[in-house]
Amino acid sequence: MSEQQDLFTAVANMWKGFRVTFRQMRKPRVTTQYPKEFREKPQRFHGRHVLNRYDDGMEKCIGCELCAGVCPAKCIYVRGADNPIDDPVSPGERYGYVYEINMLRCIFCALCVEACPTEAITMTHLFEMSTTNRQDAIYTKDELLVQPDGTPNHMFDEDHLADFGELAAADGWMRATSPQGRADFSGVPGWTPSAGVGLRPAEQGQSGTEPEGEDA
Amino acid sequence: MSWSEESLQRADDILARYPEKRSAVMPLLYVAMREDGYLTDDGMRQVAELTGVTPAQVQSTASFYNMYKREPVGKYLVSMCTSISCFLMGADDVLHAIEDEAGIPAGEADDEIGVEHAECIGACGGAPACLVNYELIEGLTPDKAKELVAWLRSAKPDVINADEMQALFGGKTSFDWGIREERGAVGPFPAFGPFGTADVNTDALEPGRST
Amino acid sequence: MVTITIDGTEVQVPAGELLIKAAEDSGTYIPRFCWHRRMNPVGMCRMCLVEVEGPRGIMLTPSCTMPVNDGMVVHTKSPTVEKAQEGVLEFLLLNHPLDCPVCDKGGECPLQDQTLSHGPGESRMVEEKRHYEKPIPISDLVLLDRERCILCARCVRFSEEISGDPLIEFMDRGNAAEVNTFPDEPFASYFSGNTVQICPVGALTASAYRFRARPWDLREVASVNPLTTTGDGVTVQASQNEVLRFLGVDNDATNHGWLDDRSRFGFEWIASPDRLATPLAKSGDGHTEVSWGEALGAAAENLSAVIEAHGPGAVAAIGGARGTNEDAYALASFMRSSVGSPNLDARLDDGLGTHLLSSLAGKGEIGDLETARTVLVWAADLKEEHPVLYLRVRRAAQELGATLITVHPTATGLADRATHTVTYRPGEGHDLLDRLRAGSGDLADVRAALDEGPVVAIVGRTGLAEDPALAEAVTAFARDLPQASVLPVVRRANTYGAIDMGVAPDLLPGRVAAGGDAGHTGWEKADTSVGLDTRGILEAAADGRVKALLLVGADPLRDVPDADLAARALDAVDVVISIDCFLTDSTAKADIVLPALGFTEKEGTVTNLEGRVMKVNRIVSGPGQARADWSIIDDLAARMGRPLGFESAEAISLAIAEHAPAYGGITWFLLDWKERDGVVAPRDGVEQPLQYIPTTSLRAVGSGGAKRGGFALHLGRLLYDDAVLTRQGASIADLAPGAYAVLNPTDADRIGANGHVEVDGHRLPLRRDASLAEGTVAVPFNQPDGPPLGGSSHVDVAPGAGA
Amino acid sequence: MIVEALTRRMNAHPTDSHTMERYLETGGYEAARGAITKTRDELVETVKESGVIGRGGAGFPAGLKWSFLAPARPAYLVVNGDESEPGTFKDRQLLERDPHAMVEGIIIAAVANEVHHAFVYIRGEYPKPARRVQQAVADAYAKGFLGKGIFGGDYDLDVTVHLGAGAYICGEETALLNSLEGRRGEPRLKPPYFPAAKGLYMAPTIVNNVETISNLPYIFGEGVDWYKGLGHEVDTGTFLMSISGHVNKPGNYEVVHGITWRELIYGVAGGIRDGKELKAWVPGGASAPWFVPEEHLDLPITKDETGKQGSMLGSGAVIVMDEDTDMVAAAERLVRFFAEESCGQCTPCREGTTWLDLILQRVLHGGGREQDIDLLMDVSDNISVGLGWPPKQTTICPLGPSAVSATLSLVKHFRHEVEEHIGRGTPVTISGVSS
Structure with missing residues (x-):
């Protein structure tokens, strides 16, 4: 093998190694002036959780602990309780009495969202969750539960950071995931807590069409 | 909670007919219905006491059978058969006629009359047929059925007699009857020896009983 | 044994066994809902x-009704x-609500599991499901959700075949069929909790466990029921360091999987807010919290002072039955060696x-009931005091056809299954025994039945x-009696273990008689003489002969x-030093109160009424600074300068295992890994030093109490009473019926009593029971607001004022 | 082809055939008087020889049934008068018009089986027949035919008349025994509770149909040869057949087996009313698969031939439907009967029959879907595994598996009608089908 060949090989290898670098050099710079500017996040971005409500203000969470059971990081703690008959918190017999997520442990896998039988827990685009102590990283039910108008709580340290306008487009995907996980079944309630209660139409289907009732 | 002397006497007679006390539950339930007009909780408790089982067991048995009515069914219970043979011969129209005339949907009752649809009552040859207090009328038509209900409301017979009703409102029968009978039912339960009609003297029956 | 082929594999199974059981025992699980191995198919x-x-x-055949x-x-x-199978599951699910997320059974539900493994993918039913009112309470402890019921009849059969309280039954017919109770007649069975456990869906749920946890966040450990002497196997389940549920374990030797409701729901005392968490020292009328060092130091000082001033015999200990055998052994060692008091x-x-x-x-075993031809029960009402033994006796009489004879002052819970119900007036038991022995008069039939062996006799005091x-x-x-097997029974849990460990005035650990000349190995320096029993201790204390009293989980008041x-x-x-879980009436009088760990908070062994040694295990940590009894006692001994040196x-x-002869070879290893159902002491090949043979010549040696009135007193116990562990369990605390007096109707009419009577001046509601002998009054012991009648054998009864 | 054996007395004496006087006058109780002098073996042998088969629906030889009775005593005899199958009303006629024949039959059966206590279980909707039977029993006691030392001998026999309370399932013999014990009328498991071994009060028990028992006085009175001479070579004796529906002359007819369906429907029953065409008929009670004219009209009526054609004679109830009948409505009515009368023990019967009814109702009311026919067939298959006839019994009693007959017949013979209903897609009224 000659020296020339060696040199050629070396240059070629160098070119190979710098190929990515050179390619990037030709592209425009994309530095975003975060937090002054926000970048649009992908639709299926996994941000922090919220606990949703029905239109009438009832909580969707029934305290079933399926999210806690499925959580690979064991960061969710739920306790159910008997729904007060005169002032029910959620439809049916049971509601989530305690609901806590330790955001330090959460790996944002969204298995809790998949497991939820009532679409009570969904994920948002909110990701700014810095806290100054560990205790504050445990989000309680009060903090997770959406406001009566359906928007997430303004956490004290999110307020000046989060882009709330973005949320409307964000969690729709998860909310539309029907209980059975199949678009065909959107609109078919996955469970009926008791006669008449909770038998309300589910959210608009994944396919974007209106629920069609029993035709399945 | 306590029954009349007469009913307790009937209960004793009934208990004597069976080798085991629990067997008397069914006839005693009829006595309880006769006592109160329908099967009350107290009636079931009394039957439980007499037969030595728990009230839950008595209710379990009672609720299995259609003829123990745990709600008031009026003085006259009209049971219209809507099973296949009667259905083929137009029983549904007759039932609607009864409901219209009585002003009560099937399955409900007022103080006087209760209306229900019944499964086959064994009168298929004389279909459509119905029972009033379990006394049979065969060969009904919607019009005749209306007359029947009107008659029950106006005449208020103390004893429901099958022959009388058949003559007034009935038509074709399953087989020739010929044999007339004076006895009849006094309430919405079958008129049978130990617990039914007032005019059957049970003492005269079975004089030589060994049990 | 016969040979059958299951799915191509030949297996040997017992002849006549039901196919489903034979298949399961040989490794093939056939899905089922209604079949249960302890009930008829x-x-x-x-x-x-x-x-x-x-x-x-x-042929397609149900395997639960097909013998092999x-x-x-x-x-x-x-x-x-x-x-x-798919078809059946589809049918079962037609009307079954899909509220698994809120259902307590969700996650451990046979219907869920079998739907997953054998069921159809989706429902083809578009019609509306059947609806009933959501859970209706059918007793204080059980809720019924009829929508979820799949009509397997397990609860109905249990109450009819096993417990003998047919209070829950099928109602209506066909598609409308449901289980239910009679209106206003709650499912007030002592055994209702078992129906919750065997329900294959969430139709029957327990109010004590309702929405408390889901199966996947429970940890569990095998243990033994701490509230009875039958040694019932239990699984203790806990979440977040709190015990949430007891489940019966099918222990072939003892409980067959059943538990009584007091045992099943009585665990709530463990997490009671009233549990003692720190040592207390008396200060004025109350107590103040002190450190362990202060408390133990003061206790050691007080005891040492008493020993110095009055001799070791002035120290006495009562209790020890509530702990483990290890705790009891430590107590016995402490008293006899460190203190030197018997x-x-x-x-x-x-x-x-x-x-x-x-x-x-x-001595017999509970399992002898399976082969008994005659069963004699001359003891307290088993249903009230030994509920699981009651179920076993009931099974012997009802399912296995044994002749059952009960002897008791009244008809007992077994009366409906007893062939002979013998009643007698309290105090006349010896005469009755003489007549029974002779088989005279109306007892000839009973005597003849007793001559049919094998006989199992369950013997105890019918009342206090x-x-x-x-x-x-x-x-x-x-x-x-022919092929006799005798089971002497007392009620309080682990009394047998404590006595076996030498917490007795006349026994040394391992069933060695005290006072003998044979020294107990390892106990050479101990006082091995015969000491005072509880009554003797209390009398001596009242007379001033005993100066210091150690109460170990005992509430003498x-x-x-x-x-x-x-x-x-x-x-x-x-001086009163108390080691206890709660501040009881007696503990409140103690100078030093030392908080103890309870069951589920410590490991150890217990001994049941057969002498079966079983392992109990720990699952929660216990409140505050509470410590195990043995550890407290060990520390106390060390501080008195007479160390025992127990390390764990x-x-x-x-x-x-070394020093208690009858317990030779019974180690934790054995119980944890080899003999999960426990092992009866002594094991084969191990000698039991004392073989006690009672004689009939003993007569009127002791007395149940002083004769103070004209009515013979029958002082029996009920399942639910005012004992501290019952009182502290929220679910069962209110189930004690309260005190009342029972009279024969003739007596009641004779004295003109109506509504209430006065028993020794205490006004009690009157109940009538024709099975009670004339001249007798029966009052339940230790009921809330009950009268203190315990010192008497005869009392005065007068009509109560007012109706 | 109408014959008079069982019915001759009632036909000859239309107003008083039920009285003791008339019964004695026409030779009554002589057979029983003779029977009590014979041994058990002789009596059972005679019944076996006569070839009389049970008239309750299953068609099991009565003599064979008796010979299976376990030797333990006491034993009981139960007469099954819980006639509730739609289309059946033959027992009502026997009970009402000729109760003494049954009482005499009871005496013979009791003596033959060493029974000292017999029960007559009559359905609750039959108070009048029950009164007649009670009167007959009382008269028999008065004459010394029942009670202590019957016919002056030393044989004791008691008879208790028991009234049901409205449950078709009590016609199943073990359900009837449960009912007689004061329990829910739920069929028992077989094995182990075969009545002949563990029946009433767990004692050996004979359960026979009213018609079977009513045959006995004739067999013993007129002789086995006379009896066998009456009937068809295999199905001996005469049979009461109840014909109802769209025929000109509905009613009970005593016939011998072997005549054809055409003879029965067009001859005996007078043909279809208003000259309409025959569309289908149910040959043997509600649980029997339907026959249609083009295939079955000229077949002989025998137990074997009907069985070969995939149906059964059962209790002998023939329900005739003419050309105007809405077959979906008819099938729904039959299914509804089973759904309402299911005892609720076995899952397939309890849930399945109700579901079938709901589906058929939906189809009738215009909510049918294309897949519903397949669904009906598959649900039926899940209730009656394999859909064969006789059905493979995978449930405790045959009620569930036989409840699907109507659905199967509907889909087999009248699938186009179901499709029409589905295709219509709008609610239709289900009343007025007879117009």
């Missing part, structure tokens, strides 16, 4: 269909079977002789006012029948 759910090759070709025949060829996974007793003047209880020659010598005499009589004597004793002694409970268990 009904063949209702049709889930267990299998194909059986027979002379008429292959030699050469039977069975297919449990053929396409036909799978189609049938005055200790685990009984609370409510039981039988220690020799009879622990060392009876030829009865002469304890009667049980000795009955035992002596019963031992001579409530538990000793003669409450007056206990009160005088506690007032008279100089397991170390004590090894000491027991």
Whole structure:
């Protein structure tokens, strides 16, 4: 093998190694002036959780602990309780009495969202969750539960950071995931807590069409 | 909670007919219905006491059978058969006629009359047929059925007699009857020896009983 | 044994066994809902269909009703079977609500599991499901959700076949059928919790566990029911360091999977906010919290001072039955070695002789009931005091056809199954025994039945006012019956273990008689003489002979029948040191209170009424600074300068295996890994030093109490009473019926009583029971606001004022 | 082809055939008087020889049934008068018009089986027949035919008349025994509760149909040869057949087996009313698969031939439907009967029959879907595994598996009608089908 060949090989290898670098050099710079500017996040971005409500203000969470059971990081703690008959918190017999997520442990896998039988827990685009102590990283039910108008709580340290306008487009995907996980079944309630209660139409289907009732 | 002397006497007679006390539950339930007009909780408790089982067991048995009515069914219970043979011969129209005339949907009752649809009552040859207090009328038509209900409301017979009703409102029968009978039912339960009609003297029956 | 072929594999199974059981025992699980191995088959759910090759070709047959025949060829996974299973599940799910997320059974539900493994993918039903009112409480402890019921009849059969309280039944017919109770007649069975456990869906749920946890966040550990002496196997389940549920374990030797409701729901005392969490020292009328060092130092100082001033015999200990055998061994070592006093007793003047209880020659086992032809029960009402033993006796009489004879002052819970119900007036038991022995008069039939062996005799005191010598005499009589097997019974849990460990005035650990010349190995420096029993201790304390009293999980003011004597004793002694979980009436009088760990908070062994040693395990940590009894006692001994040197409970268990002869070879390892159902001491090849043979000549040696009035007193216990562990369980605390007096209707009419009577001046509601002998009054012991009648055998009864 | 054996007395004496006087006058109780002098073996042998088969529906030889009775005593005899199958009303006629024949039959059966206590279980909707039977029993006691030392001998026999309370399932013999014990009328598991071994009060028990028992006085009175001479070579004796529906002359007819369906429907029953065409008929009670004219009209009526054609004679109830009948409505009515009368023990029967009814109702009311026919067939298959006839019994009693007959017949013979209903897609009224 000659020296020339060696040199050629070396240059070629160098070119190979710098190929990515050179390619990037030709592209425009994309530095975003975060937090002054926000970048649009992908639709299926996994941000922090919220606990949703029905239109009438009832909580969707029934305290079933399926999210806690499925959580690979064991960061969710739920306790159910008997729904007060005169002032029910959620439809049916049971509601989530305690609901806590330790955001330090959460790996944002969204298995809790998949497991939820009532679409009570969904994920948002909110990701700014810095806290100054560990205790504050445990989000309680009060903090997770959406406001009566359906928007997430303004956490004290999110307020000046989060882009709330973005949320409307964000969690729709998860909310539309029907209980059975199949678009065909959107609109078919996955469970009926008791006669008449909770038998309300589910959210608009994944396919974007209106629920069609029993035709399945 | 306590029954009349007469009913307790009937209960004793009934208990004597069976080798085991629990067997008397069914006839005693009829006595309880006769006592109160329908099967009350107290009636079931009394039957439980007499037969030595728990009230839950008595209710379990009672609720299995259609003829123990745990709600008031009026003085006259009209049971219209809507099973296949009667259905083929137009029983549904007759039932609607009864409901219209009585002003009560099937399955409900007022103080006087209760209306229900019944499964086959064994009168298929004389279909459509119905029972009033379990006394049979065969060969009904919607019009005749209306007359029947009107008659029950106006005449208020103390004893429901099958022959009388058949003559007034009935038509074709399953087989020739010929044999007339004076006895009849006094309430919405079958008129049978130990617990039914007032005019059957049970003492005269079975004089030589060994049990 | 016969050979059958299941799915192509030949297996050997017992002849005549039901196919479903034979298959399961040989490794093939056939899905089922209605079949339960402790109950008769009904063949209702049709889930267990299998194909059986027979002379008429292959038949689809329910395996729960099909006994095995030699050469039977069975297919449990053929396409036909799978189609049938799928069909059945689809039918079951037609009307089953899909509220699994809120259902307490969700996650451990056979219907869920089998739907996943055998069911159809989706429903084809578009019609509306059947709806009923959501859970209706059918008793204080059980809720019924009829929508979820799949009509397997397990609860109905349990109440009819096993517990004998047919209060829950099928109602209506066909598609409208449901289980329910009679209106206003709650499912008030002592055993209702079992129906919750065996319900294959969430139709029956327990109010104590309702929405408390989901199965996947429970941890569990095997243990033994701490509230009875039958040694019922339980699984203790806990979440977040809190015990949430007891489940019965099918222990073939003892409970067959059943538990009574007091045991099942009584665990709530463990997490009671009233639990003692720090040591307390008396200060004025109350107590102040102190450190362990201060408390133990003060206790050691007080005890040492008493020993110095009055000698070791002035120290006495009562209790020890509530802990483990290891705790009891530590207590016995402490009293006899460190203190040097033989005055200790685990009984609370409510039981039988220690020799009879622990060392009876030829003592039987509960399992003997399975083969008994005659069962004699001359003891307290088993349903009230030994609920699981009651179920076993009931099974012997009802399912196995044994002749059952009950002897008791009244008809007992077994009356409906008893062939002979013998009642007698309290105090006349010895005469009755003489007549029974002779078989005279109307007892000829009973005597004849007793001559049909094998006989199992369950013997105990029928009530707390009865002469304890009667049980000795009955035992002596019963031992001579053909192929007899005698079980002496007392109620308080682990009394047997504590006595076996030497917490008794006349026994040393391992069933060695005290006072003998043979020194107990390892105990050479101990006082091995015979000391005072509980009554003797209390009397001595009241007289000033005993100056220091150590109460170990004992509340003499409530538990000793003669409450007056206990009160005088506690007032008279100089020093009271209490090791307890709660501040009870007696503990409140203690100078030093040391908080103890309870069951589920410590490891150890316990001994049941047969002498079966079983392992209990720890699952929660216990409140605050509470410590195990043995550790407290060990520390106390060290501070008194007489150390015992116990390092752990397991170390004590090894000491027991070494120094307690009858417990030779019984180690934790053995119980944890080899003998999960426990092992009866002594093991084969191990000698039991004391073989007690009772004699009938004992007569009127002791007395149940003083004769103070004209009515003989029957002082029986009820399942639910005012004992501290019952009182502290939220679910069962209110179930104690309260005190009342029972009279024969003739007596009631004679004295003109109506509504209420006055018993020794205490006004009590009157109940009438024709099975009670004339001239007798029955009052339940230790009920809330109950009268202190324990010191008497006869009382005065007068009509109560007002209606 | 109408014959008079069982019915001759009632036909000859239309107003008083039920009285003791008339019964004695026409030779009554002579057979029983003779029977009590014979041994058990002789009596059972005679019944076996006569070839009389049970008239309750299953068609099991009565003599064979008797010979299976376990030797333990006491034993009981139960007469099954819980006639509730739609289309059946033959027992009502026997009970009402000739109760003494049954009482005499009871005496013979009791003596033959060493029974001292017999029960007559009559359905609750039959108070009048029950009164007649009670009167007959009382008269028999008065004459010394029942009670202590019957016919002056030393044989004791008691008879208790028991009234049901409205449950078709009590016609199943073990359900009837449960009912007689004061329990829910739920069929028992077989094995182990075969009545002949563990029946009433767990004692050996004979359960026979009213008609079977009523045959006995004739067999013993007129002789086995006379009896066998009456009937068809295999199905001996005469049979009461109940014909109802769209025929000109509905009613009970005593016939011998072997005549054809055409003879029965067009001859005996007078043909279809208003000259309409025959569309289908149910040959043997509600649980029997339907027959249609083009295939079955000229077949002989025998147990074997009907069985070969995939149906059964059962209790002998023939329900005739003419050309105007809405077959979906008819099938729904039959299915509804089983859904309402299911005892609720076995899952497939309890849930399945109700579901079938709901589906059929939906189809009738215009909510049918294309897949519903397949669904009906598959649900039926899940209730009656394999859909064969006789059905493979995978449930405790045959009620569930036989409840699907109507659905199967509907889909087999009248699939186009179901499709029409589905295709219509709008609600239709289900009343007025007879117009």
